Amino acid sequence: MKNSYIGIIPSNIRYDKELIFRDKILYCEITATINEDYCKKTNAYFAKVLDVSRQSISKSLTALRQKNHIHVVIEKKANSNAVLNRFIFLNKNSNTYASIIGGVEDESQNTHASIVAQGNPVNADIVDNSNANTNTGSEADINNIKYIKSIKDVVAEIQLLPELNQKQITYLGNIVYDFYNEKSKQFPEVVKKDWQKNDNLVNDAINTLYMIIKLDDYSEKIVRDVIKWATNDDFWHSNLISLRNLRKKSNNGETKFTNIYLKYKGRK
Numbered sequence: 066m067k068n069s070y071i072g073i074i075p076s077n078i079r080y081d082k083e084l085i086f087r088d089k090i091l092y093c094e095i096t097a098t099i100n101e102d103y104c105k106k107t108n109a110y111f112a113k114v115l116d117v118s119r120q121s122i123s124k125s126l127t128a129l130r131q132k133n134h135i136h137v138v139i140e141k142k143a144n145s146n147a148v149l150n151r152f153i154f155l156n157k158n159s160n161t162y163a164s165i166i167g168g169v170e171d172e173s174q175n176t177h178a179s180i181v182a183q184g185n186p187v188n189a190d191i192v193d194n195s196n197a198n199t200n201t202g203s204e205a206d207i208n209n210i211k212y213i214k215s216i217k218d219v220v221a222e223i224q225l226l227p228e229l230n231q232k233q234i235t236y237l238g239n240i241v242y243d244f245y246n247e248k249s250k251q252f253p254e255v256v257k258k259d260w261q262k263n264d265n266l267v268n269d270a271i272n273t274l275y276m277i278i279k280l281d282d283y284s285e286k287i288v289r290d291v292i293k294w295a296t297n298d299d300f301w302h303s304n305l306i307s308l309r310n311l312r313k314k315s316n317n318g319e320t321k322f323t324n325i326y327l328k329y330k331g332r333k
Contacts, residue, residue, distance in 0.1 A: 071096075071097060071255060071306070072093035072094055072096050072097030073093060073096040073097075074089055074090075074092060074093045074096075077134075078092050078134060081132065083128075083132065084128060084129075084132065085125075085128075087115070087117060087121060087125050088125040088128045088129055090115060091111060091115065091122065091125040091126070091129070092129055092134060092135070094106075094111060094114060094115060095135065095153055095155070096155070099155075102154065102265075103138070103152040103153060103154050104152070104153040104154075105150065105151070105152055105153075106153075107151070108122045108123060108126075126153075133156055134155070134156060135153055135154060135155055135156060136153075136154050136156055137151060137152070137153055137154070138151070138152040138154065139151055139152075140152070222264065222265065223264070223265040223268045223269045223272070224268060225268050225271060225272060226272050226275060229271070229272075229275060233275065234271060236285060237271045237274045237275060238267070238271060240274060240288065240289050240292055240293075241267055241270045241271055241274070241308060242261075243293065243296075244270075244292055244296055244308060245260045245261075245266075245270075245308075247296050247297075248296070248306055251302060251303075252303075252306060255306055256306065266309070269308075269309045270307075270308040270309055273308055273309055273310075273311050273312055274288055274292075274308065274311075276312060277311060277312060277320075277322050281312070281320065281322070281323070283322070283326070287326065288322075290329070291322070291325055291326050291329045292305075292308070292325075294329050294332075295325050295329065298328075300328075301325055301328070305321075305325065311325075
């Protein structure tokens with residue numbers, strides 16, 4: 066079984082006295098299996114890798130939902146209560162959301178649910194029986210669980226900023242290509258080989274680089290050279306695996322890109 070490379074347990078999870086150790090480790094495993102913006106792993110998967118029962122996983126997921134650390138989206142078959150897929154999202158106001166890297170390898174899982182006589186989904190790998198939705202409408206929110214007809218209703222497509230011209234897109238796109246192409250070799254369990262097919266990843270990276278130039282006042286050449294240097298630096302090569310969070314503030318109040326730039330500038 067292939068495990069992902071990086072999992073994160075932020076301080077608000079680590080020091081939450083209402084969460085038990087298992088809840089925190091499960092949260093870490095969820096962050097390590099984020100694909101796109103969500104985790105699609107089943108309870109059976111989590112139970113196996115964490116060596117606990119599915120019932121324990123179910124209880125921990127409930128605890129994380131009730132504490133508003135995650136929310137769950139259930140995709141149902143049209144005109145039926147049959148569950149097709151479960152998607153686990155980190156809540157966007159969490160400390161972890163901005164730090165999660167895109168492009169985690171996904172393992173195909175059979176997530177089709179069986180149906181009991183009453184028409185409610187009962188596959189515990191997908192959704193707890195205690196939270197089974199009997200609403201026949203298109204969607205409903207119950208205790209941080211949303212029922213939808215298609216995941217497209219939830220995951221919005223990221224578009225390139227309208228002010229970007231073709232020359233800028235090409236220049237920044239080449240930086241993105243060189244970076245993720247190298248990361249897919251350095252960390253194949255984290256960055257997919259077919260990362261180029263992830264339009265959200267590519268567009269978000271190009272937008273981020275453009276804003277570093279436009280808003281943070283770095284030149285195109287500096288942005289290119291700093292990222293190229295960091296890609297193979299002894300420290301930063303494993304601490305910069307995504308371009309999407311380069312403008313996020315670090316503990317010292319500077320953006321991640323600025324911190325990398327300062328190291329680049331002061332290198333021997």
